[in-house]
Amino acid sequence: MKTDSSPSLRSPSGPRDARKHTPKVDRSGLYQRAIRESFVKLDPRIVVRNPVMFVVWLGTLVTLLVTINPSLFGPIQESIGKQRLLNGIITLVLFFTVLFANFAEAVAEGRGKAQADALRSTRSDTVARKILPDGSIQEVNSTELRRGDQVRVVAGDMIPADGEVIQGLGSVDESAITGESAPVLKQPGTDIASSVTGGTRLLSDELTLRITSDPGQGFIDRMIALVEGAERSKTPNEIALTVLLAVLTLVFLIVVATVPSIAHYIAGFLDTALGPDVGNTFRSGSSIAILISLLVALIPTTIGGLLSAIGIAGMDRVAQFNVIATSGRAVEACGDVNTLVLDKTGTITLGNRLADEFIPVNGHTVESMAKVCLAASLFDETPEGRSIVQLAQSLGATLDDLGANGAEGIEFSARTRMSGTDFNGQEYRKGAVDAIKGFVRSRGGQVSPALDQAYEGVSRLGGTPLGVCKDNDIYGVIYLKDIVKPGLKERFDQLRRMGVKTIMLTGDNRITASVIAREAGVDDFIAEATPEDKIDVIRREQSQGKLVAMTGDGTNDAPALAQANVGLAMNSGTQAAKEAANMVDLDSDPTKLIDLVTIGKQLLITRGALTTFSVANDIAKYFAIIPTIFAAAGIGALNIMGLRSAQSAIVSALIYNALIIPALIPLALKGVQFRPLTADQLLQRNILIYGVGGVIAPFIAIKLIDMILPLA
Amino acid sequence: MKINHPKPTLFLTQSTSQTLETVAEIWSEGRRQKLPRYLFLALCFNLVVAPMVYAASGSELSRPQAWALGLLGLGTVALAIYLFFVMFVPERF
Numbered sequence: 157m158k159t160d161s162s163p164s165l166r167s168p169s170g171p172r173d174a175r176k177h178t179p180k181v182d183r184s185g186l187y188q189r190a191i192r193e194s195f196v197k198l199d200p201r202i203v204v205r206n207p208v209m210f211v212v213w214l215g216t217l218v219t220l221l222v223t224i225n226p227s228l229f230g231p232i233q234e235s236i237g238k239q240r241l242l243n244g245i246i247t248l249v250l251f252f253t254v255l256f257a258n259f260a261e262a263v264a265e266g267r268g269k270a271q272a273d274a275l276r277s278t279r280s281d282t283v284a285r286k287i288l289p290d291g292s293i294q295e296v297n298s299t300e301l302r303r304g305d306q307v308r309v310v311a312g313d314m315i316p317a318d319g320e321v322i323q324g325l326g327s328v329d330e331s332a333i334t335g336e337s338a339p340v341l342k343q344p345g346t347d348i349a350s351s352v353t354g355g356t357r358l359l360s361d362e363l364t365l366r367i368t369s370d371p372g373q374g375f376i377d378r379m380i381a382l383v384e385g386a387e388r389s390k391t392p393n394e395i396a397l398t399v400l401l402a403v404l405t406l407v408f409l410i411v412v413a414t415v416p417s418i419a420h421y422i423a424g425f426l427d428t429a430l431g432p433d434v435g436n437t438f439r440s441g442s443s444i445a446i447l448i449s450l451l452v453a454l455i456p457t458t459i460g461g462l463l464s465a466i467g468i469a470g471m472d473r474v475a476q477f478n479v480i481a482t483s484g485r486a487v488e489a490c491g492d493v494n495t496l497v498l499d500k501t502g503t504i505t506l507g508n509r510l511a512d513e514f515i516p517v518n519g520h521t522v523e524s525m526a527k528v529c530l531a532a533s534l535f536d537e538t539p540e541g542r543s544i545v546q547l548a549q550s551l552g553a554t555l556d557d558l559g560a561n562g563a564e565g566i567e568f569s570a571r572t573r574m575s576g577t578d579f580n581g582q583e584y585r586k587g588a589v590d591a592i593k594g595f596v597r598s599r600g601g602q603v604s605p606a607l608d609q610a611y612e613g614v615s616r617l618g619g620t621p622l623g624v625c626k627d628n629d630i631y632g633v634i635y636l637k638d639i640v641k642p643g644l645k646e647r648f649d650q651l652r653r654m655g656v657k658t659i660m661l662t663g664d665n666r667i668t669a670s671v672i673a674r675e676a677g678v679d680d681f682i683a684e685a686t687p688e689d690k691i692d693v694i695r696r697e698q699s700q701g702k703l704v705a706m707t708g709d710g711t712n713d714a715p716a717l718a719q720a721n722v723g724l725a726m727n728s729g730t731q732a733a734k735e736a737a738n739m740v741d742l743d744s745d746p747t748k749l750i751d752l753v754t755i756g757k758q759l760l761i762t763r764g765a766l767t768t769f770s771v772a773n774d775i776a777k778y779f780a781i782i783p784t785i786f787a788a789a790g791i792g793a794l795n796i797m798g799l800r801s802a803q804s805a806i807v808s809a810l811i812y813n814a815l816i817i818p819a820l821i822p823l824a825l826k827g828v829q830f831r832p833l834t835a836d837q838l839l840q841r842n843i844l845i846y847g848v849g850g851v852i853a854p855f856i857a858i859k860l861i862d863m864i865l866p867l868a
Numbered sequence: 869m870k871i872n873h874p875k876p877t878l879f880l881t882q883s884t885s886q887t888l889e890t891v892a893e894i895w896s897e898g899r900r901q902k903l904p905r906y907l908f909l910a911l912c913f914n915l916v917v918a919p920m921v922y923a924a925s926g927s928e929l930s931r932p933q934a935w936a937l938g939l940l941g942l943g944t945v946a947l948a949i950y951l952f953f954v955m956f957v958p959e960r961f
Binding site: 204205206207210211214218227228229230231390395396398399402403405406409410413444 | 925928929933936937940943944947948950951952954955958959961
């Protein structure tokens with residue numbers, strides 16, 4: 157006995173990879189804008205925010221001065237023309253190093269801005285029909301609406317601002333923000349379906365809304381600010397890395413600043429020991445332009461130039477998944493998550509639990525039970541309730557048989573764990589079997605062992621059993637069938653390998669919960685959970701020093717979403733849930749939390765890989781520059797690359813240093829390919845690829861550049 | 869015919885007050901805009917450093933070279949202070 161799925165709930169259609177954000181992101185002209193922006197970012201007030209690049213920027217300024225006047229800081233050993241040419245080349249290469257770093261950041265920012273522009277195009281001012289206190293309608297501009305105002309929206313109208321449906325029923329096209337073309341049914345009174353977003357369009361009927369946000373503070377406004385990076389602040393890992401880069405830069409600054417004194421001392425010693433002018437090569441090695449080149453080659457310019465681009469790209473990747481993160485901190489936290497707290501319904505299972513079978517007990521027939529089920533579900537607007545009504549009707553039960561005029565609906569609550577209908581002095585109830593047993597006993601009825609057998613039978617199938625009764629007589633058990641989402645077991649296996657524990661929370665009984673948990677492959681489960689259990693399990697995990705991620709959509713999820721390190725709210729959820737969470741999923745697909753963990757880990761791995769690569773590069777650059785400029789000290793043998801001259805070695809190392817930044821931009825933006833490995837395995841892999849690779853690659857590249865350069 | 873000249877005392881007072889006003893304006897601008905103040909202080913401090921560099925270099929450097937090198941040294945120290953600042957308040961960068 158199958159029933160059709162309810163039309164009121166929408167699930168994202170098609171495979172996730174095939175889904176796109178509907179407001180088309182126009183990325184044409186992105187690189188032209190980025191080039192323009194990279195010149196704007198040369199403003200010292202902007203460069204000063206990136207310590208490594210600020211040092212390069214200052215170095216460029218000083219080398220420019222010594223290009224204009226080569227003997228500005230002291231006598232030179234070479235001819236003026238030759239020295240000026242070398243200084244000029246160094247200035248040019250340093251300038252491009254800063255420019256390429258700015259370009260990387262500008263490209264990453266440009267992608268976010270393109271997305272913000274697409275969103276901005278959906279946010280046009282509209283005329284709203286404001287309901288005045290006397291009930292009359294006044295047409296006002298949507299920007300004049302304030303929180304608490306009431307407006308009427310008719311089919312075809314753009315919804316003027318974020319709000320809550322207080323009257324009416326209608327389908328809304330939310331594709332402007334979610335990318336889903338399927339309309340969503342909106343109606344008052346339900347936690348999920350009553351919130352509407354400004355900029356979306358009402359397709360049918362009429363709605364009365366209560367505005368929930370002031371102008372400029374709506375959901376789309378906040379999304380624009382976030383994707384544009386207006387509210388971007390440094391994440392803890394970025395802060396730690398900034399400190400590391402500043403320390404490295406300071407150490408190399410001190411080293412390079414003390415080189416002239418040591419060089420002069422050794423030059424004087426060589427003059428005395430081996431004859432006059434022998435130490436001159438040492439003196440030329442400590443010219444200001446060469447010292448600045450040495451400093452720039454040694455400081456971690458690659459990661460310094462790409463650091464902000466990696467962070468912005470991480471946010472962008474999350475946005476491409478139709479998820480809006482309130483901060484980079486939230487995205488990073490995803491990568492560090494140890495525990496995932498997942499709801500069973502909708503996250504692990506398909507969520508559209510439908511009545512599959514009525515199992516009568518106490519000698520009742522399926523037909524008589526169907527009538528009671530229909531009566532108990534008259535006011536139940538949930539998909540489960542509607543599926544029960546449909547199944548009952550397919551079994552021949554009709555409303556006419558009941559004579560339900562003047563019936564009163566009893567709403568479901570977490571405390572009673574049942575819902576139903578009262579009419580003609582009779583009480584029809586359906587709900588958790590324990591709750592129904594308690595209800596029947598309170599009315600003087602008896603509970604037969606057949607009920608427990610039916611209950612266990614349904615639970616062992618992984619279904620949800622719902623007890624049904626009329627007054628003190630139990631009629632049977634409804635089998636609500638739910639299906640574990642395909643491919644989840646493999647995903648949970650991957651998470652386990654990465655050291656992420658999964659906990660499933662469900663209001664179902666222990667038997668059902670254990671069957672589903674085993675089938676889905678979660679590590680732990682909590683059955684018969686109340687909303688309070690969610691926050692308890694998060695606190696318990698956090699007290700063990702773990703980072704916890706969870707999803708939620710209802711108002712009762714808000715405290716847990718706020719407590720979790722990563723709280724992912726569904727866009728279809730209530731305003732309270734969205735405000736408490738640090739991420740909002742526009743597709744309202746709770747399974748996406750698993751993808752977010754992957755993206756967060758990818759962000760951290762990318763940053764770690766490029767830092768390793770950048771620091772490893774120093775070894776080759778050191779071997780390129782030091783042996784050639786101080787060859788007179790007898791360390792020429794260390795010139796293992798056989799570079800032709802000191803000038804060629806310096807310029808080759810600097811050109812490599814500059815070119816590696818744009819070469820790594822695609823990797824910084826796309827991220828290192830994610831593999832579900834443990835932290836140790838990832839570290840080993842990173843060291844092997846980006847550490848050893850970072851040592852070898854510049855040796856080859858610098859040698860090639862040296863061979864191409866016409867500097868003797 | 870009697871020519872009336874402004875009283876010398878009054879003229880001096882006006883000139884002094886104008887100068888004081890200008891100094892006060894420069895001072896208030898200097899407090900508001902930090903970079904020119906730091907540059908000015910560096911140039912002043914270089915009046916002490918440059919002769920020391922010149923003296924230490926023997927006859928190798930000319931006076932302008934010593935002055936430029938002194939300023940470069942001060943710039944390097946300032947850069948080191950900036951990097952220390954980044955290390956202690958990284959969230960501002």
